[in-house]
Amino acid sequence: MASSDDDMPLAGTRKLNGTNGVVHSLSEKKILPTVDAVMDRQIPTNGKVVPGISMANGDVKVEDTPMKDVDDHLTNGAAHAKRKVRDSLARPDYAEAESSDDDLPLSKKRKTTTAPAGSDSDDAPLIAKARANGKTVTKPPRATAAQIGESSDSDVPLGKKLVRQKQKIEKAAEKEAKQIRKDEKKESQKPNKKAPAAKKVKKEESTDDDKPLAKRAQAVVKGKKVKAESSTPVKKSTSKSVKKEETVDPEDEEEEEDDVKWWEDPTKGDGTNKWETLQHNGVIFPPPYQPLPVHVKMKYDGVPISLHPDAEEVAGFFGSMLNSTHNVENPTFQKNFFDDFKAILKKTGGATSSKTGEKVDIKDFRKCDFRPIFDHYDAERQAKKALPPAEKKALKAAKDEAEAPYLYCVWDGKKQKVGNFRVEPPGLFRGRGEHPKTGKVKTRVMPEQVTLNIGKEATVPPPPAGHKWKEIKHDKQGTWLAMWQENINGNYKYVMLAANSDIKGQSDYKKFEKARELKKHIDRIRKDYRKDLKSELMADRQKATAMYLIDQFALRAGNEKGEDEAETVGCCSLKYEHITLRAPSTVIFDFLGKDSIRFHEEFEVDPQVFKNLKIFKKPPKKEGDDIFDRLTTTQLNNHLKNYMPGLTAKVFRTYNASFTMSRLLSEMKSEGTIPEKIKDYNDANRKVAILCNHKRTVAASHVNQMEKLGDRLKGLKYQQWRLKQMMLDVDPKIKKKKGAEFFELPDDLDEAWIQEHQAFLVEEQRNKIIKKFEKENEKLQAEGEKPMKQKELDERLDVVKELEKKFKKENKTKKIEAEGKSPSIEKLEENIIKFDARIATMSVQVEDKENNKEVALGTSKINYIDPRLTVVFCKKFNLPIEKLFSKTLREKFEWAIKSVDENWTF
Template sequence: MSSSSDDDAPLVNNKANGAKSADHIPKSVDQAMDKGNPSSSRVMPGVSIRMGPVEKMDVDKLETNGHANGTGNGKRKARSSATNGKSYKETSASEDEDNVPLTKRRRTAPAKPGSLSSSELSDVPLAKTTLKKPPKAAAHDIGEESDSDVPLGQKLAKEKANIERRAEKEAKAIRAEEKKTTTTKQKSKKAKDDSDDEALARKRKTPAKKKANGVKKDESDDDDIPLRKKAPVNKTKAKSGPTTPAKKGKKAVKVEETAEDLEAEEEEEEYRWWEDPTKGDGTKKWTTLEHNGVVFPPPYEPLPKNVKMRYDGTPVTLVPEAEEVAGFYGSMLNSTVNIENPTFNKNFFSDFKEVLDKTGHAKDKDGNKIKIKDFEKCDFKPIFEYYDAQRAEKKALPAAEKKALKAAKDEAEAPYMYCTWDGRKQKVGNFRVEPPGLFRGRGEHPKTGKVKKRVSPEQITINIGKEATVPAPPEGHEWKEVKHDNEGTWLAMWQENINGAYKYVMLAANSDIKGQSDYKKFEKARELKKHIDRIRKDYNRDLKAELMADRQRATAVYLIDQFALRAGNEKGEDEADTVGCCSLKFEHVTLRPPNTVIFDFLGKDSIRCYDEVEVDPQVFKNLKIFKKSPKKEGDEIFDRLTTSALNKHLGSYMTGLTAKVFRTYNASWTMSTLLREMKSTGSIPEKVKDYNDANRKVAILCNHKRTVAAGHAGQIEKMQDKINGLRYQQWRIKQMMLDIDPKLKKKRGADYFQLPTDLDEDWIKEHQAALVEEQRVKIRKKFEKDNEKRVAEGEKEMKAKELDERMEAADELEKKFKKENKTKKIEAEGKGPTVDKMEANLDKLTQRIETMKLQTEDKENNKEVALGTSKINYIDPRLTVVFSKKFNVPIERSFSKTLREKFDWAIKSVDENWEF
């Protein structure tokens, strides 16, 4: 960098509350920096070359409030539990903040400036000095050929540039068409008005003719009559068709309705709200609302007297409140990912001690008080063994008993499953209050392990219609408050104790209200395509603005648009150190010349976001200016920009435009472009893989990432085992062919009949044992199912002897495998076995193997890419429907039953020719 005095001049004001950027940026600073970095010509942004986080991120040790800097909260998805069904986040993923009462919205406060030691801006990437980089994404991770001569980053960056150029071209075309249409309408309206004026003038001059009965006949038609004054149309007659003319003195004969007429009537009963453009406008969400409240978790059942936690080897007695908390930890000793986490253990024991201090700690068998001080001396194993035995017992229940228990539970919860919303029955998404337990969190959450307290009725606010009957709270309790807020879509709410966040009972994902919310979200993204070229042109211009606030805003919009960074919000002191674009701090961004930016921070849900991206040289230069000394760790980079100011600026382009709309637009537009170019052929699995490859590109280009699931390696191993099992079947069939015709070995060569080298004898014996056990399980399940049927039909159950007889088939299979292993010969099976039949079976197995290989490859490629996030939240579901109809792929292959219900409006509203 140039040593010019202008360049060295401070561009920040060093105030008492931390360094803040200066108001303006002198042109001399830009010029000096350009000299230091001659390659300042504009380039298209690259794509992330990291798909992290893969390895654990180093985090500060916990101190006050569960975090080194005193922060300890963050947004996260509510975790499902055995008694909780779907999470609230899943059931209200598309709800806007508008549905939250103003009085309950989170108050934000500026973050306190960092107190860490000062560090000068360095061009040496942080990743090279202190952090390990996650491994690079391989070419196959996005469905590309690994032997391509073009580097992956260049290939996708080029594709992204082409997509953006097409977006610019389409935006201009849409606006031109709208302008043309508007002009045509104006001309048409003027011509009609002139024609009406002339007609009215003629009517005034021409006297009306009279009929014989003396009634005036109006020569004009009823176009001038307001619609509400026109005679009503007889819909029944119109729908039923012409009736037979009535003869004198006889009643008219009614035409019978056909099956088609009845079907049409049924269709009319379905509320197709997406075809009613006026529905959902305004702030009033409902006129009448009735529901039955919420379901509380069952009260705590104390442990048997012989099951006790041990402290320093001594069994101790706890009061029920403390015993319940001990049980939270004891029941999950098999969850090593949590109990081996020091943060989880520290937070749990801190909360556990609070309860112990309140309840008087523990007592031994003689009633002597024992004060529990050390976590290491606590032994929760007896509690775990009790709960683990209960789980095993429940799992071992006969299918009929499980079914009866579920039926009883469903019957008890039935009144809460639906509400009546404006006279229509709507399913409630989650009517169960979250049970108490230990907070897990996602990623490196600083509050993991803390105790989620039991929610009482006194904490819950009910939202219901004024005329409706308020649901009764549990006996001896009362609701915190009853509201009649028809501008909100929530039915009940309460504040949880971990993060202070409000939990809401909302309608189910497949309800009209949820569907309308999703529909409006994607329509808003569709509207953005008309303005995207102007927005990009403006922020590229303002990247060189002299006003610091304008330059920071333009840089932020660039990062949000090009790299799908979330906007980020100001947070209070008690929240987790999760950030977005506007709240990035000095230490979160490292610059590597000539134009690589390294982002490393905790993003949404406390998941580490690590990205290395190539940016426009002007953006690189701007970030260097924003980080200029005396800024240091803890200082914000975009210190003259807030999320509200950013969204207010975006709203000037288009009503309702906010930073989050860019993620939806970019994902949907990218998928739309890829679908236009897609020429998917082959089998259904091959077509599904083509769709997933496109979805994967969207996820990478739009920066949708996830941590690798803990069980991913095991799942891949199981899939590979299934493939190996099919290969073993193929080998057995080939041996049967030799049994039928030994001469085949000479004709086809010995290699054709060889056992695959990776399937050794040990693997074969293990696999054979698994096949025998699998058959035993199937026989046992079939026996139980047959018995259930007999009981239901009033017949006697079959005796255990019948099961033993059925098990003989598995015993025979086991004997057959032992004989094959001993004699090294496999006899042909089946009725009238022939070589042709065996070859047909081989072909079927080959097809199954290829399908499973595709599925395994797909799963492996997706391990670090959040395809579900893209498909459910950001890609317009109508595009998935277009793919399904265009390439004749059943929608079930893309959308699960839950998603088909959620996106029912999308499935029914478009055909293969629809475009985003």
């Protein structure tokens, strides 16, 4: 899918609440002192400030309960809602995704709790909803000690431990912010002994307090490096290059002097124009629709029907994905698809009976049978899988050759990789979460809808035969190469440079530098919003409360949506029904967040924040009314810009994750094996996710994955136990020397499991031999030689028969004979020690995976934790960067890998 970017023109930006006319507010303009006094008597604050920590963590358990037993105070009456997992669907070759599941949103959360009796009466509408649902929700378990990297035997309750940790980090942030400002003030007051030389330095290198860190980094001036003033009291980082891990295609190699390290000159490209010359070959379109064979027909009420090719293609969209039950069984998906299907039928002349030619009026979705279409496409998929390797290789080569011209562009004379040059194929819109438009038809994008952005002097790539481009632009301020508008939400799709390109790298760099800049101001921001939590003005109090929720709980700011858009919500657009209050200071959120993913979390908040939310929900407010009715996202971001240029609400997520990781890294000591070091990093990453409230729903496949890992671990233990039994075969007296316990079967293995595992090993061996035999035969055929006969395979499979006999004998005699040439106690002991290491490594991996099940480590590592911190960890503890960053990420974060050493600090 093509990407979008902040600097794109024509993007479908929505008008924020209150930016187009006067906002009608139900909240009073001022809060009377008597209101606060009453609140203070009901819920004493005691002057305590509570850092935000999520109290719920775990799977949601929904139980059917008789109506009379339903708790009167269920959160938002939405406990019965079910978060479904989106199936992985095959896409056509021309639409292969180039992303990884590490980029999934952090807000994939589904936590819930039951609010006890005694909840506030202002939540009455939610109570009514709960009764109507007839369901109750049991409270999920809290995060385990292991999930935050703490020892499980600690006497300190988990909640207190998390709060203490967060308080410690916030105090460190306050102290560091003051020190940064103090050092910068001291630096600016120093007499400039080299005044004449200073004139040669660019203006961007001044030590102005309001200047972003990016503009105080090393700058390149007339070929000489001039060190900018440090923005922090910590040690300056040095730029150290590392060797590339992957081999580079000779065609892509460039001369060393052309390899510009732009991160050493962050001011480059900060001007209006992003490029001066730009040449590319446009986009590649999906192939035209190929009609179904004449014998493949959709049925209606049991009768095969004929359709116009355009309608048949739409029917094929649904029919080809019958295996995706999550989508095709979704009532919203069905309704949206059927509405669009009927519209295309009406436009193309309707359907006719394949037998009689009479008109068929398709009115009832339940009478539609798409199974023949599914069977046809499924057979094609299976046939493609079964192709010989040589044919698969030839098809891939042809595909690569066709796409080669689109892979790169020439940007200011430098070859840059293009991110995604494929126009999206037509199909059915899935959406994420509970998107209201799921199932609607994504129409085919034609060249007449595509606008190209290219250099004025460049050669415009020709459109497909018989077509023309919508428009040719020469927008030097844009970083996009092509764009078009999709029909579902009216959004603009953009073709951009790849993640490892200079432009994308600079965007990431600036994002994290902005978060670093926030370090200098965070104490003042927190001090101000905590003070304004008791402001007399309602607008100021709402703004302060919103700031608290965004800073402490990583809530997104949120914008108002149009009537036909997904009802997604952020902090500023929270409605009355999205918040449930439970005395003395618990707030339960339940709303559709980014990508229509349900955000259902329970938080312990500062008592003053709890009181404020009670005030914001006071009558005459009711369901559908805004909580923050005197605040908009625009107003909030404009307020933040007073502290620091370019500061917006979303910077807090990046800052909190990166600063927390930085503090944990400074206190960390990682020793041991590579898997143990990886686990140490993941433990820190997990702490960041929990302390910053970045969590995810447990994947549906997690249980199966853990079972497989458990079986692999038990398999290693079984092999080690067999080696010990072989020692007894070589020298029975060894039992007395080693002790009987050494030779006992591990506690988690039993005879039933052993026999099952033996059968698995036999089958695994058989499959390996058969696959190898088939592969060798295919190679012989490709070389024009005669394939081997079945007899050869039968002879090879004799090994499997021998293995099966051996296991049967061992189970019967309870004795395992030593294997190999000249087996000895010494050799067997060496192998046993090797298995100890393998078992230890696998145990760490199993524990790590279990701990990670509810934490979006990939998302926080890529999007919120400064990648330079990951590089520092690797260099500090001698861990290969490949263990934490995939090849794609190493290319994306090349600037981070090459620009810091182990002494760099966030």
